[in-house]
Amino acid sequence: MTSPRVELSSAASPDDLRVAVLGVGKMGAFHVDSLSRRTRGARVTVVSDFVDEQAHRVGDPVGARVVADPLEAIRADDVDAVVLASPGAAHHEQVLVCLEAGKPVLCEKPLTVEASTSLEVYRRESDLGRRLIQVGFMRRFDHEYARLQRMIAAGEFGAPLMLHCTHRNPDVPNFFDSQFMIRDSVVHEADTARFLLGEEIAAVSVVKGRPTSTAPAGTSDPMLVLFEAVSGALVTIEIFVRTGVAYEVRTELVGERGSATIGLDQNVVVKRPGGTWGGTITPGFVERFGQAYDDQMQRWADAARAGIASGGDAVDGPGSWDGYAAAAICEAGVAAVVKGVRVETGMDAR
Known part of the structure; x- marks a missing residue:
């Protein structure tokens, strides 16, 4: 049985984690809603989707900018961290750009569509000496x-x-x-x-x-x-x-x-x-899993903020190795x- 989901105040704080959500179909729109209404210390500042109308439909009500180019969205100055709900085929490039930008990322499964590219991502992250990738295995x-x-x-x-x-x-x-x-x-x-x-x-x-x-x-x-x-x-x-x-x-x-x-x-x-x-x-x-999704988002947002502040790990859950294993x-x-x-x-x- 799912637990009641509590909506939080929508008042923004300068200390909020500023999040870009890439891909705002059914799953991405759910994440935007979770970040905007039920996650403490975070807000959506940028959304990106290959369907511009859908991006505005999801982003406008929460005051998020719409950026057509997902890589530009990742690199934006008003973005601290990224949620990837884009098609799996786009994840490889997008996750690597997140690593290059030093920005924490919550990546919906799959990490990438091939085991070889997932292993590459794991090794690239390992070379950084800090964990920035969390994979969305919400169970x-x-x-x-x-x-x-x-x-x-x-x-x-x-x-x-x-x-x-x-x-x-x-x-x-x-x-x-x-x-x-x-x-x-x-x-x-x-x-x-x-x-x-x-x-x-x-x-x-x-x-x-x-x-x-x-x-x-x-x-x-x-x-x-x-x-x-x-x-x-x-x-x-x-x-x-x-x-x-x-x-x-x-x-x-x-x-x-x-x-x-x-x-x-x-x-x-x-x-x-x-x-x-x-x-x-x-x-x-x-x-079935609304509580798990919201808890995942809250813990990721908290870990991302802590990792940005410390320069250390920004993950509280399954990481890139788990993405590779899956x-x-x-x-x-x-x-x-x-x-x-x-x-x-x-x-x-x-």
């Missing part, structure tokens, strides 16, 4: 996921043996083919598994069964994905993005000494005359979809 900020991670790390279940993950969407556009399902949806489980288990993923396999009748020709929806962690722990993922029902994300941990499930999402369970009962399922990602896992997952075989991630060591 780490969800209260249930954070609690389960602490319980696993404390050894409450003994050694973790399996994770069973369910990732369902009510509907998606037709361009969500089998490969895109791995890169855009299963990428969250790639980070979730690493976060909960505290280890890397060694290999990926995919089983394609009977597709739903609403899937475009050639798209396997649903699929079962198997991650093998380096310890031998197994992660099963049901990815089904055209259920026609609701947005359902659940995870069960099975350990040597017990199990735990998060994301049951029943909210209020109602019993009625006649013996019927039931609850509600969240219709979309905002209802990219490597998804790259192996896409190869497993195409080839129909088990594929090792081949991740470089830090």
Whole structure:
């Protein structure tokens, strides 16, 4: 169940973190709203989008300048930090410009669309001697996921043996083919598994069964994905993005000494005359993870301000290595979809 989201005063302060948001479609517009209404010590000063009308629609109400060139927006004098919600193909260049400008950046997944370029970004940031890149894997900020991670790390279940993950969407556009399902949806489980288990993923396999009748020709929806962690722990993922029902994300941990499930999402369970009962399922990602997104934004803004003041790290969450790891896992997952075989991630060591 999501927590109530509190709106803050809109009064600007000279100490506010001045943020440019690049890409203000559904996700970017959500971030602008979060920064403008629910994040302390931050405000949006610049927005950029390849659709100028959309940029004005989102930026004008919060008093942000519209800058057509995203690289110009990053380098602007009235920008201290950057949120990237632009298409993934643009991230590589934009993140590198953020590093060159010395500006903290919260980059929506993917860090980049290829494992090789994500590794390059990680190495370029490492050469700076300070961490400026945070990747938007917001599930780490969800209260249930954070609690389960602490319980696993404390050894409450003994050694973790399996994770069973369910990732369902009510509907998606037709361009969500089998490969895109791995890169855009299963990428969250790639980070979730690493976060909960505290280890890397060694290999990926995919089983394609009977597709739903609403899937475009050639798209396997649903699929079962198997991650093998380096310890031998197994992660099963049901990815089904055209259920026609609701947005359902659940995870069960099975350990040597017990199990735990998060994301049951029943909210209020109602019993009625006649013996019927039931609850509600969240219709979309905002209802399910709104608290996590807002907490992520607040912690990033605080870390960015602190990093700018100290000249040190400006990250409080998953960083460029995590972005690279997720990219490597998804790259192996896409190869497993195409080839129909088990594929090792081949991740470089830090």
